[in-house]
Amino acid sequence: MNKLFTKVGVVVFTVASLLFTVASPAQTPAKNYAIVIHGGAGFINEGNTSKEKRAAYTQALNSALEAGYSVLENGGSAVDAVVAAIKIMEDNPLFNAGKGSVLTADGKVEMDASVMDGKSLRAGAVAGLTTIKNPVTAARFVMDSSQHVFMIGSGAEEFARKMQCESVNPEYFITPERRKSFERLRQQKDNATAILEPVVTNPEFKFGTVGAVALDKFGNLAAATSTGGMSNKKFGRVGDVAVIGAGTYANNKTCAISCTGWGEFFIRLVMAKTVSDKMEYQQLSLEDASNEMIHRVLPGMGGNGGLIGIDKNGNVVMPFCTEGMFRAFKKSSGEKQVLMF
Ligand code: ASP
Numbered sequence: 001m002n003k004l005f006t007k008v009g010v011v012v013f014t015v016a017s018l019l020f021t022v023a024s025p026a027q028t029p030a031k032n033y034a035i036v037i038h039g040g041a042g043f044i045n046e047g048n049t050s051k052e053k054r055a056a057y058t059q060a061l062n063s064a065l066e067a068g069y070s071v072l073e074n075g076g077s078a079v080d081a082v083v084a085a086i087k088i089m090e091d092n093p094l095f096n097a098g099k100g101s102v103l104t105a106d107g108k109v110e111m112d113a114s115v116m117d118g119k120s121l122r123a124g125a126v127a128g129l130t131t132i133k134n135p136v137t138a139a140r141f142v143m144d145s146s147q148h149v150f151m152i153g154s155g156a157e158e159f160a161r162k163m164q165c166e167s168v169n170p171e172y173f174i175t176p177e178r179r180k181s182f183e184r185l186r187q188q189k190d191n192a193t194a195i196l197e198p199v200v201t202n203p204e205f206k207f208g209t210v211g212a213v214a215l216d217k218f219g220n221l222a223a224a225t226s227t228g229g230m231s232n233k234k235f236g237r238v239g240d241v242a243v244i245g246a247g248t249y250a251n252n253k254t255c256a257i258s259c260t261g262w263g264e265f266f267i268r269l270v271m272a273k274t275v276s277d278k279m280e281y282q283q284l285s286l287e288d289a290s291n292e293m294i295h296r297v298l299p300g301m302g303g304n305g306g307l308i309g310i311d312k313n314g315n316v317v318m319p320f321c322t323e324g325m326f327r328a329f330k331k332s333s334g335e336k337q338v339l340m341f
Contacts, residue, residue: 032314033217034331035068037061037085039095040208041260041306044324045341054340057094061328061338064088068212069330078222078256079117079140082212086113086136086226089210093175095326096208098134101173101228103182104237109173111228112242113139118221118250126160127242128153133166136226141165149244153236173228185232207322209241211258213250213310221256221312223248223272230263239263245273252312254279255286260325261305265298275309286311294319 039061049057068085072078090098101109113135114125124143127150132138138160142151151159161167209227216222225248227241240247240263247263249272250256257272266272271293278289290309298304299321306320308327318327318339328338 031217032332033072033215034310034314034316034329035065035072035081035085035212035214036308036310036316036318036329037064037068037089037210037212037327038258038260038306038308038318039064039089039210039326041304041320041322041325042207043322044326049340057326057340058338060089060092060094061326064092064210064212065328065330065336065338068214072214072216072332075217077218078214078216078220078250079115079224081214081216082222082224083115083136083140085212085214086210086224087134090134090136090226093177095210096228097210097226098228099173100175100178100208102208102231103174103178104229105232105234107179107182109170109228110233110236111135111173111226112238113224113226114242114244114248115139115143115224116222116244116248116250116256117143118223118252118256121251123149123244123248125150125242125244125248126152126156127238128236129157129160130170131157131167132160133168133172136224138163138165139224139226150242152238152242182231207260207262207305209247209260211248211260211308213256213258213308215256215310215312215314219252219312221250221252221310223250223256223258225258225260227260240266240271243267245270247272249273249276251276251280255309255311257290257307257309259305259307261298261307261320261322262303265301265303266305269293269297269301269303271298271307275307279311286315287317290317290319294321 064085068081071081093100116123124139141163211225246267254276306325324341330336
């Protein structure tokens with residue numbers, strides 16, 4: 001009798017361990033993968049964007065999305081995918097990142113960028129860059145090839161050049177459109193008050209930052225963000241984009257987040273990490289956590305903007321409390337959207 005029990009026990013144990021092996025996520029790479037991108041939030045609506053402009057943004061978002069997606073499709077990492085998507089938007093003058101960045105009060109371009117790997121919780125960030133063509137690649141080198149997380153100004157540029165990041169003349173970043181918009185903004189404000197007074201109803205006021213979050217085939221999450229910051233910024237101002245936990249955060253346990261909006265509020269709210277914390281410690285879904293922050297807490301404090309997020313199961317969110325936000329996602333299930341308002 002005892003022997004029979006032992007035999008049954010062995011069979012049950014073997015079947016159970018077989019089932020466990022098949023179901024264990026460590027052994028089975030996640031099949032679903034996805035990427036989400038944004039091209040900034042702000043005063044964007046059907047009335048103030050021409051048909052041609054909308055078509056140009058759709059095309060630009062689409063090519064960045066597809067570039068990131070194909071990295072994932074080919075088995076690349078979430079970090080590679082978000083960097084690939086962002087580089088394309090940095091090179092496109094439509095967005096406020098890399099070429100096409102907004103101008104500071106001194107009429108210059110100063111860019112911030114960051115990246116975070118949700119698997120290792122490693123991160124890299126740079127601020128106040130003036131000559132590095134793709135700031136997101138500099139942030140990535142900080143993450144991968146330095147012992148630091150955050151580098152600024154001339155030191156960050158020196159490091160990026162040592163890492164073979166392409167550098168360009170600062171004039172490269174300034175487009176005629178940004179120059180005109182800068183002149184118009186300057187006429188509306190005198191020098192003393194023109195620090196940071198974003199008014200969401202001002203047609204000049206679009207955030208335009210770019211960001212990407214992704215889940216790769218192996219269940220790893222990553223986030224990256226890049227920006228020229230806020231128009232007319234002064235005194236070496238750095239926004240949320242370069243602050244890990246504020247504008248960018250990724251953790252395989254919860255989600256990956258990239259933000260866009262009035263950076264001072266995102267820093268004070270530690271926006272991206274707070275969404276992750278709400279998931280980890282309050283057991284909220286990504287949707288509930290990000291809606292609470294973007295639709296209740298952020299406007300409640302007087303700020304505005306939006307974020308994109310993806311969780312470890314591939315659920316995607318893109319909430320914003322401005323008129324519009326350039327955004328898009330593509331999932332391995334075949335679902336895809338490119339949206340503005
Ligand atoms: N968050 C950015 C900043 O404050 C601006 C943006 O999202 O466009 O620098």
